[in-house]
Amino acid sequence: MLLTLTTTHRPATDLGYLLVKNPANTQSFPLSFGKAHVFYPEATEERCTAALLLDVDPVDLVRGRGAGEPGTLAQYVNDRPYVASSFLSVAIAQVFGSALGGKCRDRPELADAPIPLSATIEALPCRGGEALLRRLFEPLGYEVAAERLPLDEAFPEWGQSAYLRVSLARTCRLRELLAHLYVLVPVLDDKKHYYVGDAEVENLLAKGKGWLSEHPEREAIALRYLKHSRPLFRAALARLVADDEASPEEAEDEKAAPEDRGEARMSLDEARREAVVAALRRAEARSVLDLGCGEGKLLKRLVDERVFERVAGADVSVRSLEIARNRLRLDDLPDKQRRRIQLFQASVTYRDARFSGYDAVTLVEVIEHVDLSRLGALTRSVFEHARPRVVLVTTPNAEYNALFEGLPRGALRHGDHRFEWTRAEFHAFCEGVAAAHGYAVEHLPIGPMDPSLGAPTQMAIFTRDGGAAGTNGAGGGEAQDGSAGGAGSALAQATEVAS
CATH class of the missing domain: 3.30.1610.20 (Hen1, N-terminal domain)
Structure with a gap:
């Protein structure tokens, strides 16, 4: 060995x-x-x-x-x-x-x-x-x-x-x-x-400090490390969720280390949240629904901002909602704070009356997890029935994948993604949605910019009734970098489902 x-x-x-x-x-x-x-x-x-x-x-x-x-x-x-x-x-x-x-x-x-x-x-x-x-x-x-x-x-x-x-x-x-x-x-x-017992949970948390709580495979890591003991796994996962937020000292420590491409990719999670929160503030949204909220990272960020008077999260996964509940510490909040927050199970591809009544709806890294044939149902659910004043959508930029070390050509960033669009394909989809449902749309890049490939994440900001959500120039400039030639059958299908 x-x-x-x-x-x-x-x-x-x-x-x-x-x-x-x-x-x-x-x-x-x-x-x-x-x-x-x-x-x-x-x-x-x-x-x-x-x-x-x-x-x-x-x-x-x-x-x-x-x-x-x-x-x-x-x-x-x-x-x-x-x-x-x-x-x-x-x-x-x-x-x-x-x-x-x-x-x-x-x-x-x-x-x-x-x-x-x-x-x-x-x-x-x-x-x-x-x-x-x-x-x-x-x-x-x-x-x-x-x-x-x-x-x-x-x-x-x-x-x-x-x-x-x-x-x-x-x-x-x-x-x-x-x-x-x-x-x-x-x-x-x-x-x-x-033998693996309670002490091994402490060992895992000690050795995993600073990285395990944010790792996309943390549940698989904890389960295997603890020899598939469900009681130990649940105890470790609860601790990981509770300790998820890094202290200011840890954050400064991480900033001191130079980032390589992989670390830059890790930082996208936080960069997306910051970009979404900034856009919501510019749009003067007071109530926000995060569809596909997952484990509640964006929700936690929104709840910490007092400007958002009402915050809700919906996800199809009951387990994810449980983790989000723990992250938000709902059971420990005073009644007044608790009333600001709502979590519920729902699918974004089905019309749901609970989606209505919010200033803004966010779909952060959600659409790429939906089959192309179901995107039409998603857009109708959000833009036609819920019809908020502002909708924010983020999704990977497929062109940028060429810069990720170890990602084979043509491969998707995550095994659960159904597709990943170039900037031209995403822009065409968004223009179709906006035209069909009476919205204006702007585009903003998120993450480090490459001169020819753009940013790793692309964000669309939909507004209606004159609601201003962001600055126009940044998105327009990036749109010109998109290659129309890269839009194939996915673009045609996206344009079709948009309407």
């Missing part, structure tokens, strides 16, 4: 200070399941690599523990000595404990410095395949490379194994990389070699 950590930070041998392991020495450490060895295959000013090699004793794993069925070889012959698993997490905590805790006695400033880092795991079981691997690490900003290993190089006809050789690269603090490996390696293996 082999993990290597590499940096090109100058001088690269500073890695030895961070790991508290001298690059000139080879060291061994006894563990309850074998031994761990640390050595440096390369250590120069330009590049330094530290290797953590685990020598797991399969006999020692069984001795005195009653594992498996007596008399079977399965107790002794398995993949545990060779593939990354919870054994690796234990070794990281015991051998690199100071680095995992963000401590560096001799060079304390190094522990807080983002440096270019890469980690390679020679054999990693991925129960969920490469797709799950990418869903776990790419939202954290990593460039991910994976190579499926053959069952036996001497017999290629035997085919490929279930194991991957994985490389992860990112500029970050070493403690962040180690914490991500500590949590996510056992999640990918979907096994643990030790």
Whole structure:
């Protein structure tokens, strides 16, 4: 079982200070399941690599523990000595404990410095395949490379194994990389070699501080990490939701680290909320309904703004509404505050009297989750029947996908998306909706702008009866960058459902 950590930070041998392991020495450490060895295959000013090699004793794993069925070889012959698993997490905590805790006695400033880092795991079981691997690490900003290993190089006809050789690269603090490996390696293996109880919930929350609560796969991570124990999973999820909002100190800490493309993508979630709230304030909306509210992140932001006197959220998922309720702490609010907020289950594609009576309706990253054939029902439900003064719609800009590392050409950003539109396609859809239902529409980009591909998120602001919602020039300029040639059958279908 082999993990290597590499940096090109100058001088690269500073890695030895961070790991508290001298690059000139080879060291061994006894563990309850074998031994761990640390050595440096390369250590120069330009590049330094530290290797953590685990020598797991399969006999020692069984001795005195009653594992498996007596008399079977399965107790002794398995993949545990060779593939990354919870054994690796234990070794990281015991051998690199100071680095995992963000401590560096001799060079304390190094522990807080983002440096270019890469980690390679020679054999990693991925129960969920490469797709799950990418869903776990790419939202954290990593460039991910994976190579499926053959069952036996001497017999290629035997085919490929279930194991991957994985490389992860990112500029970050070493403690962040180690914490991500500590949590996510056992999640990918979907096994643990030790008892999991209440203490493991605390361990997960400690190692996941600052990233797990916002991770799009947090529920899958928590469930697998806690060995599918439903009581422990529910306890962890409730804590993650309650601790979701970062403190001002944590926010400033994150700002200090340079963002790579993956981190910029992560920040889109907050950038969308800020753009939506700003547009609602400009429109002088006093009551807002968030359709497809999910777990209530935008709702929390709206409730914190006193200018919004009435806030409601609707979603088809009962579980998401439960999480939103916890995030908003509805049960703990005074009656006056509680009356400002309403949550209810509903589908945006069906006419619902509860959608009416609000100044503004928001659809934040919602339409791309709806089948194209159902978009007509959505537009009628919102623009014809609910008919608010302002409607805000955000959706991915498909052109920008070319800038996301690791996203295959033509692939969607999320497996649940039914489509993703170019700017020209989205503009055509919005113009059709506006014309059919008596609205004016403006467009604003959200996120870092690329000169030719635009911004990662596009927002449309629909207004009727002269309601001003935003500034015109920004959206008009971006519209000219959209390529009309990229609008194919999706554009034709969008234009049709708009009316």
